Amino acid sequence: MRKFLNRALKKIGKLDIDQIRSLIMDVVQENELLEMVLYSMTDGVVVLDENHSVILLNKAAERLFPFKSGEVVERPLWDALADSGLSEFFHEALVEQENIEDKEISLQSGGSTRVLSCTMMPLVREGRIQGGLLHIEDITEKKAKEARLRRAENLAALTTLTAGVAHEIKNPLGSISIHIQLIQKALGNGAGKNTETIQNYLDIVNEEVERLNGIIVDFLFAVRPMDVNLVSQNLNELVHELFEFIHYELEEQKIRLDLNLDAQMPELQLDLKYMKQALLNIVKNAISAMPEGGCLRVETVARDDHVELSISDTGVGIPEENMTKIFEPYFTTKDFGSGLGLTLVYKIIKEHQGEINLESREGEGTSFTITLPVPQKEQRLLGWQSNEV
Template sequence: MRTFIERALKKLPKMTAEQITDLLIRTAAENERLESVLDSLAEGLLVCDADFNLILVNKSAERLLPLVFHDQLERPIWSSIADDRIADFLQRTLLEGDRVLDREFDVEVKGIQRLLAISVLPLVKDRRVTGSLIHVEDITEKRAKEARLRRAENLASLTTLAAGVAHEIKNPLGSISIHIQLIQKALQASRAACSDEPENHEPVTIQAAPFDLLEKYLAVVNEEIDRLNRIVVDFLFAVRPMNMELREGNLNSLIHELVDFVHYELEENHIQTVLELDEKLPTLCYDERYIKQALLNLIKNAIAAMNEGGILTIKTESTGSEVHIYISDTGIGISEENLSKIFEPYFTTKETGSGLGLTLVFKIIKEHRGEITVKSKEGEGSSFMITLPIPQKETKLIAYGGDQP
């Protein structure tokens, strides 16, 4: 249609009134069709010109956003948004010439609470930026579905977790039972020694051995009780929903803190640390407590895998839409048979491991809408890669009206 109109405009001086009328009717019909398409979209679209004036808005945008329409024709787009946070975001983004993807906002429109993802994109014509396009998507149901899916996954793994807990608890309970029986026998032996006291009631010196045994048995009981407590704490952490407190933070700084924290442990195990941290890493929103725990678990696993020393490499990089964190070791590696099982609850190859460490890491990363993968080969080491989404992508645009090479 565009090509047809361009050809028609070139012939306009030679066209008859009837041909011009026909052209106008066809153009109006095409415009109505395009408007119908725009209004039929589930996502909101707003278009502004190079001076940030709102020139087009579809029905979904009117439904999703708290819009205020003015009498004057030309107005900056942010003056038409009743929500101060969205208005400030659009004003700052457009004036600075940024490109932003999927910035999330909680808004209330007509008494309904919604979660919106707003993107600001350049409007390009003939390789020149002539304005901006604002895309608005209602992700309320999408986030609710993700939450329901996570809950379903948690419930599905609950049976496995419960079976694992029952198995784990059975062993220390058996040990406690045996040592309590030994304590009882030691006490009975002490009572028997006291009952054999001579008639002159001269005190009998009780040997210290039974009491030494009591201390030994009680120490084992206390150790097993601590073990039970750790199992229960880990289990509760694995099944309870996480109360995420997302804050903007620098992952590189967090990694430096963790490496300092395990510095002496690394030295004692003759492990060299190599940091390859991307200096241009963008700030991310994450829960510092949980991300620290996830990374610390992976670092501790790497240390355990290098019992004869080795190299621990921690690397960060940004791909534009994601941040990657690599934690690699030169340890014993993981067999191909076990590689697919390492994130399963209570699966462990360690004699003293709980089997929940990597399960908790997996859960923490999933709660941050990320992914974790592993590559490993026996005898050559392992490399875990964490992928976290960047909530927005900021790239300076070409100045409005500027020519592209």
Template sequence: MRASFMGKALSRADKLTKDQLLSLFKELLASNERLEAALQSMFDGILVCNLDHVPVLINKSAERILRIQNPESQAPLWQSIADEELKDFFYKALTSEETILGEEFALQSSSGTRIIAISLSALLSEDKIAGTIIHVEDITEKRKKETQLRRAESLAALTTLAAGVAHEINNPLGSISIRIQLLEKLLKNPEPDQAAMTKHLSVVKQEMERLKQIVVDFLFAVRPMDVQLLSENPGPIIQEVADLVEPEAERFGIELKLSIPPDLPKLLMDKRLIKQALLNLIKNAMAVMPRGGKLGIIAELGQDELRISISDTGTGIPEELLTKIFEPYFTTKKSGTGLGLTITFKIIKEHSGDISLESKEGAGSIFTIHLPIPQKEKKSLPGWEDKATQAGSQAEE
């Protein structure tokens, strides 16, 4: 039975028969028991304090998590709490009548440290503050899972990287080893073939250079980037990149379709890095159109982002490779490093942007860079201010 209905029935109690009153009472009792059972079975702790901060309702989980010593006591809540830090917190939070969202505490218990999150808000009854409702959650397991997940993720990323480096290093090491064996063979001859030896040595030198480059590339891919975000006009930057690639496109019979809307808003960008990101995508696009095609460089203004898409009419990318291609060292090219897209992705992430990808095998691909537009209205939103001022102060440097 609904509370409002009960209220109405009760207001007419003097007009009800004894039987009617009895059934109303039974209904009330049943509804109360249901509420009580739900509250007591909850995994989270719930407490309600009256205006004097005395608990008028405490469920079992709250008792257990907060280790409330004397739940029936008529004293303010903090007096029933042993932990000094929590006692202090409840005293301050309840007397200041602040709303608190998920404040975290580490509590020592026999089973180790438990992390709990506590929220407080006003208890409203008929639009008036009638006390405080407190929500208590034991988030120890949740935190543990999050940490495990993060660890597993970084381990997986590291494994992929390490596997990539190992794979990359294998080829030059293999060829160095072969050349050394050949040199050894030659040296057994009292009059070794000088020309052959020089050739083997030059290959060894070359392969060592390749090893060095692998390490340099690797470090570039994993190191935090030195990003200088300045307020820049994106139009001329895109135009510059297009001018740079035009001669090569022409040579391959690739038709360039460039579109840059006028009066684009300024964005926080590292010009050099954005150019590099665009060039990487364009180089990939041109590589899949060796016998010509259409290369699109299209900038488009969205609500709160600038989209720059690089499209090709090349081979397209098979569905199962769509996420793999961003992995370090993934390449299908003979002389590719497989770091182009990894670096591009990293650059865009450093700009708080994103890359999306559409591709159809045999038809072509569209890589779209999404860059956020710093909007004045956005600055007033909580959480945004810090980012904007940080970026802004970097811009002023």
């Protein structure tokens, strides 16, 4: 088509009015086809000229990127963006002619985080670069699926590899504990100037044994299949019970509790013991993240086929490089943490056929959002009676 148009334009002086009208209609139809293809794409496309100014963008690009309100065409890309960090990045990359290939960018939008992959390609015509083409792909769900798959694979590997190891460790710990008790009893019946010192050492050993035993118990809990006992329960009631139990600790840590619970909460199928444990682990992490006090916000929202429970703190936040590791076994940033707390949370939520997502910014806080399915009512077939006599 383009070669035909080029030939026709060279002969335009010899064309009559009908031929010119037909030529213009062909151009319009080709342009409409290209626009239809461009605007039907789910990936964002931004076309730049030689001066890095926007000359064309599709609807997906407008949806994915934070462009300023008003006209953005004929403005440099960095001047057309509302996000200062994004603007600075593209200004430096384009001016310095740095390569942009599969660059992952995280953007906050409507309380959630989107992960975008951006690639800048040169527009070449007749062997000369005449602009640039920015391709934007939303890879949020792809990254989330990869993280979920990785966590599931880690748990599966732990199940087969370490259940036996944990059992072997637990047996000698029991024997050590029994013999320490015998030593303590013997020391109690005797006397000596070193008795008190030895007793202090034994107390420390006892504490370490208990700590190791707790780690083993948590570890076995993480790798063994759960025997969940699901009962019909209102999630709001469970939340109230949990914070009645922990409200004194929140007061001591100068943490304000902000509850915002949806009154129209349907009954869910929950294992009360396990679900309370999962929520308690998240809350304990939030408390640790706010050593100087802060605000703990808990919110429930009922949707059509699921409910959402979010627990947000105003703590120190999680570094971006740790975000994908936070649910992995034995990953911890605490000096005395087992690294299994959030692994257990993930497993409990999965046993309830739910999902858990994490959002965090360093210095601003962290938010966990748990999504749980609403049991669907049993579908019954309508009875049919014949009118035949």
